[in-house]
Structure formats: structure tokens, C-alpha cells
Amino acid sequence: MTRKTGTGLIPGLYLLLFFAYLFGPLIIMVITAFNSSQFPRIRPWECFTTGWFAKLAADDKLLAGIGSSLVIGIGVIAVAIPVGLAAAILLSQVGPRLRSALYTIFIAPILVPGVVIGLSTLIFWGRIAGFLGLSYKSFLYDGTFLTILGQVTFIAAYSMLVFLSRIQRFDPTLTEAALDMGATPTQAFCKVLLPFMAPAIGSATVLAFLASLENYNTTVFTIVSGSTFTTVLASKVRYGLDPSISAVAVIIIGATLVAAILYESWRRDKARRLLPAGRRVPAAPADLWLAPVRRLTHPAFVGAMLAVVVGGSIWAGSRHDSSACEAQIMENKRALQQQFMQQQAPASPPPAATTAPVQAPASSVFAPSNLFSSPAPEPAPAPAQAPANGAFAPSGLAPSSEAPAPAGQQPAPASPFAPSNLAPSQ
Amino acid sequence: MTKEVSLDHVWVEFENFVAVEDANLTIAGGEFFSFLGPSGCGKTTLLRCISGFQEPTLGRIRIGNHDMKGVGPNRRPTALIFQNLALFPLRSVADNIAFPLEVRGVEKRERRRRADELLEMIALPGQGDKRIDELSGGQKQRVAIARALAVKPDILLLDEPLSALDLKLRQHMRTELRAIQKQVGLTFIYITHDQGEALTMSDRVAVMSRGKIQQVADSRTIYDRPATSFVASFVGENNAFAGTVLAKDGQGITIDAGLGVPLVAALRADSGVTPAVGEPCHLFIRPEALVPMTSGSPNSFEARLVKEEFEGHMRHLLLQAGEHQLRMSLVNNGLGGSVAGADGRLTVGFVPELAVALPLGLLASA
Numbered sequence: 001m002t003r004k005t006g007t008g009l010i011p012g013l014y015l016l017l018f019f020a021y022l023f024g025p026l027i028i029m030v031i032t033a034f035n036s037s038q039f040p041r042i043r044p045w046e047c048f049t050t051g052w053f054a055k056l057a058a059d060d061k062l063l064a065g066i067g068s069s070l071v072i073g074i075g076v077i078a079v080a081i082p083v084g085l086a087a088a089i090l091l092s093q094v095g096p097r098l099r100s101a102l103y104t105i106f107i108a109p110i111l112v113p114g115v116v117i118g119l120s121t122l123i124f125w126g127r128i129a130g131f132l133g134l135s136y137k138s139f140l141y142d143g144t145f146l147t148i149l150g151q152v153t154f155i156a157a158y159s160m161l162v163f164l165s166r167i168q169r170f171d172p173t174l175t176e177a178a179l180d181m182g183a184t185p186t187q188a189f190c191k192v193l194l195p196f197m198a199p200a201i202g203s204a205t206v207l208a209f210l211a212s213l214e215n216y217n218t219t220v221f222t223i224v225s226g227s228t229f230t231t232v233l234a235s236k237v238r239y240g241l242d243p244s245i246s247a248v249a250v251i252i253i254g255a256t257l258v259a260a261i262l263y264e265s266w267r268r269d270k271a272r273r274l275l276p277a278g279r280r281v282p283a284a285p286a287d288l289w290l291a292p293v294r295r296l297t298h299p300a301f302v303g304a305m306l307a308v309v310v311g312g313s314i315w316a317g318s319r320h321d322s323s324a325c326e327a328q329i330m331e332n333k334r335a336l337q338q339q340f341m342q343q344q345a346p347a348s349p350p351p352a353a354t355t356a357p358v359q360a361p362a363s364s365v366f367a368p369s370n371l372f373s374s375p376a377p378e379p380a381p382a383p384a385q386a387p388a389n390g391a392f393a394p395s396g397l398a399p400s401s402e403a404p405a406p407a408g409q410q411p412a413p414a415s416p417f418a419p420s421n422l423a424p425s426q
Numbered sequence: 427m428t429k430e431v432s433l434d435h436v437w438v439e440f441e442n443f444v445a446v447e448d449a450n451l452t453i454a455g456g457e458f459f460s461f462l463g464p465s466g467c468g469k470t471t472l473l474r475c476i477s478g479f480q481e482p483t484l485g486r487i488r489i490g491n492h493d494m495k496g497v498g499p500n501r502r503p504t505a506l507i508f509q510n511l512a513l514f515p516l517r518s519v520a521d522n523i524a525f526p527l528e529v530r531g532v533e534k535r536e537r538r539r540r541a542d543e544l545l546e547m548i549a550l551p552g553q554g555d556k557r558i559d560e561l562s563g564g565q566k567q568r569v570a571i572a573r574a575l576a577v578k579p580d581i582l583l584l585d586e587p588l589s590a591l592d593l594k595l596r597q598h599m600r601t602e603l604r605a606i607q608k609q610v611g612l613t614f615i616y617i618t619h620d621q622g623e624a625l626t627m628s629d630r631v632a633v634m635s636r637g638k639i640q641q642v643a644d645s646r647t648i649y650d651r652p653a654t655s656f657v658a659s660f661v662g663e664n665n666a667f668a669g670t671v672l673a674k675d676g677q678g679i680t681i682d683a684g685l686g687v688p689l690v691a692a693l694r695a696d697s698g699v700t701p702a703v704g705e706p707c708h709l710f711i712r713p714e715a716l717v718p719m720t721s722g723s724p725n726s727f728e729a730r731l732v733k734e735e736f737e738g739h740m741r742h743l744l745l746q747a748g749e750h751q752l753r754m755s756l757v758n759n760g761l762g763g764s765v766a767g768a769d770g771r772l773t774v775g776f777v778p779e780l781a782v783a784l785p786l787g788l789l790a791s792a
Contacts, residue, residue: 171510171512173508173510173512174512174514176479176499176506176508176512177506177508177512177514178514178525178529179479179498179499179500180477180478180479180499180500180504180505180506181500181505181525181526181529181573181574181576181577182500182501182526182529182530182577183500183525183526183529184500184529185500187529191525191528191529192514195516196516
């Protein structure tokens, strides 16, 4: 029983699968951000490009969305943190029965579906504005205002939970001691309770900001005619996706990593400083030379390294030009296209089942390119000869029922999902 | 600078019970005064009344002739040392000590100077930059005292501050507290359930039980001349005999305690309420007041030795006399063989001056 956890084959395999499940999508998404393909994918690899970042930077709608998300996030923090802190302090001071009743009330917004919160916020303030006879230009109809209110409803409850777990470890006699020594209640709050709550305020702020940033189901109602980061992304997903979404992901992941590394190195450094005097490593210069690792893990050094890495990547990325490679790829595609057309020139089609796989450049059933298969402006090929006719492609069904129609008599569909595909199968 | 504290018929009632019942006493300026009692006797409630965290339901509290009604804890001339000390864990030692100055707007350099001064006084010079959790239990204790003294309060209130320390340190801190009190000359009001602490340090002790003050007196009187059965049974060890008064005259009171022989307790001029003839009463004899006697002596009775415990300087004997179990303590003078005969029987007795007769009352549960 001396074997350490996680060293066996089965636990190792499990860990591997677990991390693959956790990080696989992220890794793939990051890679797709650098592929020049029009759709986010890693196969086939076309060109290494940083063009999607440039496209992102030029996307006004998305930038406007990020801007309003930031404003909303700051507004949510400004309202939700004090509200959550007040709720936690109240809960820590009332009797047990009132406490459980209040807790249920405070926590309820987390249990209510976001859609309901969004709709009810919209309707409630709309009614109030109507009652007051305000015009549609009033702030009660303003998407940013409504979104802050709607998000605060449940984000305040999240932050209250964070505060509660911290405040339960607060010794209330410390406040009494402060009062006894002449502090006013305000001084006791600012000088004793607030410093104790500082770490929780920090984490609740981060939590509140992230919850606000990524919220969709409440925001989509309360934002009214405006847009936030998530609503822009959602509409992008709905109306055609390109790898600039992946570029957004890369930026977010990168920022998270940088923040996490900085925080961790700061935390470790602080923990080392707080060692009791006897165990503290003396900070003599000679000692620093003896322990280069300690110097390397100093937060300032780590920060400088990260700045160099990030700055360097941005600089290198902005100088990278993939246009030549992309032109080459385009050329290849055109050549392939022409090759197909030439092969299709003879009117009598060969049996599809045998020849098609050989001819199809991207014959994988699941390849995303199936969805965007080359639109053919020229005289269309017969269904059986379509370049992408994997066994499951809908167009493959057509020839099986009847003999293929002569080319030109019935125009073949360009897209496998075109309604006309259904016609030959009858 | 020292001010007297007077409690004028103070009652504190909570929803369903009375925590303090008619507390009425005056604590002189510069006195070391203790409230002694088992937990739940209302002593902490009384302390919270004096420090301002609790308003009395009835009665008045005056500090130096100022009525404290409606005066908040931050505006009273008292400083409280909490049971858990309540040092601020996020502040350094010096910042802790200077906290009362900080909230009064004293500027930083002056604060630091005063903190260093106080650190000197509590024999922790140069430790101002340490964090609280780097200090030992006794050092924390002293820092808490220094913090309380930083703004020179008139009255220092201490709520069982030594209960978290180990025995050796506790005994050391007793002397130290007493020395600090003498040095600063403040009124100390000390709360404890530890009679050793109360008796060794205090000028006067108030013994409390179930919200009532039973007796207020100096340590010696509390121990030797307890005023109620509770005080007699709570402070120190005591053998209690329930009986009835047979006779009473100027010198003594004769009691039938069910041992077959009448026992006599001396009466003194300062004896308080004594039971009348024919009334039920309690007779208290301390274990160390019992001595072996020759058979037939006055105030002596037959007993059987049940058990003997040897504690080094003392020998504790557990005796059975009639239906009573009693304890007897003998100083170990190195000569002691067995005090009992071969059959385990012996005669023990006491001098009337060392026995106390009191009206039947509530005993402290052992």
C-alpha cells in the first residue's frame, strides 16, 4: 500500500483521458486560430496565419460588444460586491432561524433560470418606466442599465456565498475589541472587518466580472437592442463561423494564463515572506546567488518574462505574412477544380460507387468542408460525380433509386442540402 | 485617574431567564476586584454591562460618578481583555498595541513611540514588527494588556484571560498581572471560574451563583468565613454535613449531623446569618481542618478509611462516617504511617473555630 496515488497504469490512463476531455477542445480551438482555412478546423492544414487576429481587431461589432461587456462588468462589480457583502454580514449576525430563512431568499436568484430573470427584469422596469411616463430614451429602457440590474440579481448571490465562507471564520470579538478600544462602528468595519475580507473581496470581484462577461441567457433579454461580447459571439455562431472566434479564445486563454501565473508567483513569494522569522531564508546577496531559482521565481522577474513572451508573440505575429501561402492554396484549389471539370466533360458518367472516392479530395464524411463544398458556377456535374460523395452524403442517395439523369437535363445541386436533392429519390 | 465603579441594583434579563439578579456593589478605584463563579453564573454578562456591550434591564452603572446609561463601549473609560484576547491577526504587534491611538487620530510617529514604550513595559522590547502568530501564548497575553493600556483607561476589565494558558504559564502570569496592576495603579476587574486565580490576585472577590452575588469579601474571609453554603462548597474543598441545630449560645452552635455525636462550630462576632435552634443547617469542615484524635475527645467521631491518595506534600484520605463520605488532608511530614488502626477505623475531629455552620442552602455541584 505504499504506491502513490496516480502512478498506476489505470489511474494514469484515467488522468490522461480526463485531461484530454478537459483541455482537448481548448487545444484544438487554439490551433484552429492559426489555420488560414475559412472554417475553424485543423485538418486539412492550409497555412499558418495570424490573419484572424487582424480580422478580429477590425470587427467593429465584436469590439463594441467587448466594450459594453466591460462597462457592464464594472457596473456589476460596483453593485454586486457591496450588496453581497452586506448580505453576508447580515447573515452572520442574525439568529439561526431568521438566518436560514434569509439565506433561502438571498440564494433564490441562483436557482431561478437566467431567462426568467432576464425577462422579468425587462418587463418590470419597462412597467415602471411606463408608469412614470418615461420615454424610450430614459435609462430605464437602456440595455446597459437593465443588464447590470439583471446580472446583479444573481451575481450578488454568488459573491455573498464567497463572502459567507470567509466571514464564518471571522471572530466577532475582534469587532467588539475594536469598539471597546474606542473605534467608532465605521472604524471597526474599515480597520478590522474589511482587511479580513479583502481576499474574499478580490475573488468575488473576479468571479463577478467573469460571471457577468460570460452571461448570455439573462443578458440576451436585458440588453434590448444593444449587444455584448456573448451576444455578438452567439450571433456569429448562428450566422456563420470563422476562425476569428478561435482568435478570441486564444486571447482569453492567454490572458487567463498570464494572470494565473502572475498571481501564483505573487502568492508563493508572499507565502515565503510570511514564514516565521526563524525559518525565513536570509536575503543576503550571497544567498541570492546561491539560489538562482528564487530569483527566477520573483514576481517582477516572472512578470517581465511574460511581458517579453506576450509582446514578442504579438510582434512576431503582426509581421507574419501568410498571403503567399494562401495564394498558393487558392491556386491549388482552382487547379483541382479545373481538373474535376475536365473529368466531367465526357457526358457518360462512370458508376459512382467505385470511382468517386478516388476522385474526391476531401471525402471524409465528417469533414466540415462537406458543408461548404465548392460551389460550382460552371455547368454542374451530375450528382453521382459530385466531388464530395461520401457514402452518407445526401447526394449519394440520388443515383441509387434510378438511373442517373443525363447531365444538363436536370441541374445537379451545388449543396448537398439543397431541396432539389430530394427530387431524384422519388 | 483611577475611578470607582458602582453597580446600583443591576438586573439583566434575557428572553427567558435572569442573567444577573440585583447586583449591588462598589469597586474602589485602584482595586483588584474579581468576580468568581461557575460558568453560566452571570459574571461575563456583568462584565459586558460594565464595558458597555450590554445594557442592564434595571439599575444603574456608574463609573467615577458618571451614569453610563446609553454610553457606548467606545466612549467608556474601560478597556476589556477578551477571553481569546482578540488580537488583530492581520496587524503587527506594534500596530495592535497602537490601534486605540490610531482610531483616536494620533499621528503615526507618536503611535509608534507609545507602542515601543508599552512593549518595554511588558518586557517585549523590539518585538513590534513581529506578526501576532509569531508570539507565544504568554507574549500574546502581555500584548493584549499593552493594547488595553495604550490609551490609559481608568478601568481594565479582564475576562478569564488566563484560561487558555498552560498551568505553569498561568501561575507565572498571575504574579505578572498583579505586578502590572500595582505598577499602573488601575482598577482591575477580573472575571474567572478559577478560584486559585481569584484568591491569589484579588483585593476583594465577589462569588456569584445563578446570577446572584453570594458574598463580597477579601480572599481570606471568602475561604475561612463563607457567607452562604454555595460559597463554602464552591471555594476550596469542603465537607458538608446537613443537620439540625440543637443549641446555640454566645460561643458556639451545636449541630446534630447524623454522626451520633453532637458537633460544635464556633460562632464569631463577624459570623453573618446563622441558623436558629431547631432549623435545618449545613455544617462545613475543610479537609485540612480534620485531624486524627483520641477516641472520646469532644467534637470527634468514628470513621472508616476507604482510600488513601498520596500527592507528595499532602495525603488525601477518603473516609466513611455514618452515611457521609468525607475527605481529610494531612500534610506529609515524612513521619506518617497509617493513621487508621488494623481494622481500618479511626477517630477524627476538629476544633470548633475551623468549622462553619450556615443555614441550609444550595451547594455547588461537585
